[in-house]
Amino acid sequence: MSKYIKIFWFPFVLLLGITTVGICFRPLLPVDETRYISVAWEMFTNHSFFVPLLNGEPYHHKPPLLFWLIDLNWSIFGVNQNIVRFIPSLFALMSLITVHFTAKELWRDDEKSAFYAPLILASMALFAFFSSMLTFDVMLSFWVTLCAYALVLASKRGDLKSWLFVGFAIGGGALTKGPVILVHIISIVVFAKYWRGGFNKKRWYLGFLGAFLIGLFIALLWAIPAAIEGGEAYREAIFWGQSANRVVSSFAHRHPFWWYLPMLLFLFLPWLLFDVVFKRFGHIKKDRGVRFLIVWITGAVFLFSLISGKQIQYLLPEIPAFSLLAARIISLEFKKIDLNSSRYISYVYMFLGVVFLAGVFYLKYFQNRYELSLEPLFFMALFIFGIGFYLKKFTPKFIDRQLKAIGVSIFLFVFALHAGMVDIWKMQDLTPIAHKIKELQNSNKEIAICGKYHGQYHFLGRLKKPLLVVKNDTKTVKDFIKKHPVSIFVYQIKKDICFWGFKPLYRFPYRGKQIVFVKAKDFLNIY
Secondary structure (H helix, E strand, C coil): CHHHHHHHHHHHHHHHHHHHHHHHHCCCCCCHHHHHHHHHHHHHHCCCCCCCEECCEECCCCCCHHHHHHHHHHHHHCCCCCCHHHHHHHHHHHHHHHHHHHHHHHCCCCHHHHHHHHHHHHCCHHHHHHCCCCCCHHHHHHHHHHHHHHHHHHHHHCCHHHHHHHHHHHHHHHHHHHHHHHHHHHHHHHCHHHHHCCCCHHHHHHHHHHHHHHHHHHHHHHHHHHHHHHCHHHHHHHHHHHHHHHHHCCCCCECCHHHHHHHHHHHCCCHHHCHHHHHHHHHHCCCHHHHHHHHHHHHHHHHHHHCCECCHHHHHHHHHHHHHHHHHHHHHCHHHCCCCCCHHHHHHHHHHHHHHHHHHHHHHHCCCCCCCCHHHHHHHHHHHHHHHHHHHHCCCCCHHHHHHHHHHHHHHHHHHHHHHCHHHHHHHCCHHHHHHHHHHHHCCCCEEEECCCCCCCCCCCCCCCCCEEECCCHHHHHHHHHHCCCCEEEEEEECCCCCCCCCCCEEEEECCEEEEEEEHHHHCCCC
16 A cells, blocks of 8 residues: 555645646636536436436537536535536546556556656646546546556456456446547557557457447447437437537537647647657667557547547547656666756746746737736746746756656646636636526526527526527527517627617626627617
């Protein structure tokens, strides 16, 4: 037990510290976080276990595991928003454990890799940041990592237990974010001969087929009852429409084929810039464990590049693979690590500090249309520059302490960003608007949203009635106003818009613009 405490205490504290900073400083961010917690809220209040709901309608974009976990938390601790925001971080902590045991299986004679891997993963900037976001990608990262670990076990043992393990991980990933988990792990399966060497091909593929069917069975335990309860449109969407549309013609986040390549630099920060990692990589590519990780990373990047919808967080499940790769390189090359090994990381901090400082002076003397307080931003710029300066001048002599120093620098960097952007976070907070909607609904007012509604008000206002959603075109709006003449529109406008002949009922600042509450009879004057 003391051995595992020594391995995990620092990565655990680091990751939970970063998560806590995010939760303390940031509100639930629209539209993703506010939408997902609103879906859980509607499932909770409507006692809808199988079918996720958004504004009273079935929500088919995501499976229910995150929503179930939120509702379970509320059933135990009461309705809250801060405790449930730790759910992704719990999966991140489980990922730290999983990469440790994966390293032990890949390199049985190398204890250092297994020791370094959790520390490196906990201090991967994007992975740590998204661990405090109430989204699906860090949860999926755990299932992908667990599946990769199980595939390593299956390649060595080939027993039923290992393949059941693979199937369980596939099922968990499917309930988290759908069949996309297969995109992350299929290259590991297809190119097993490259990273594993000689093996029984028939047994391997039959084993994976069985594991896939187990994962499918787990997913269908939810999908079939949900399809029956949700109706024909919902059934078509969860079994085919969502996945097919995202692959062929994404309705959001469309980018060219090569878009992920430059994003890899940001995805693998800061350890991609650790001197030994990028200089010594070519020396160990014959290592079978390294081959396994190369297949995992490159296969996923290539396949996601073929999919039209792209966001950097879609590749979060490949960060554990990179942390394993970095841990292996550092372990094999530790004698070549010197006090200058983190110099490139420190240079990036100092560069960012200078860029942010220039941004503060730009806002002060040229433009500040968001009316930001400059003191926190100035503090942020100097603090980040100071992190880089300290890392450059006072790097610890011992390797373990040097790696921990880089981890601490990520925590301090995240803290500085959140503290410096305090005004920006306030601009994202929709809670006052949601409370006003709740107040008006309690007075039996009809509230209408013009355009798309992403559920951003339902949980924040604890709404129990659907909002009216009106298509964003003039004819539809006019027809709606004729039928609902005393309704109130909630609408986003530019901050400097002029009102002639009437005054909005309420105004709220939002992202440098305004959210206004307008009587239906006045709405066409600003529409």
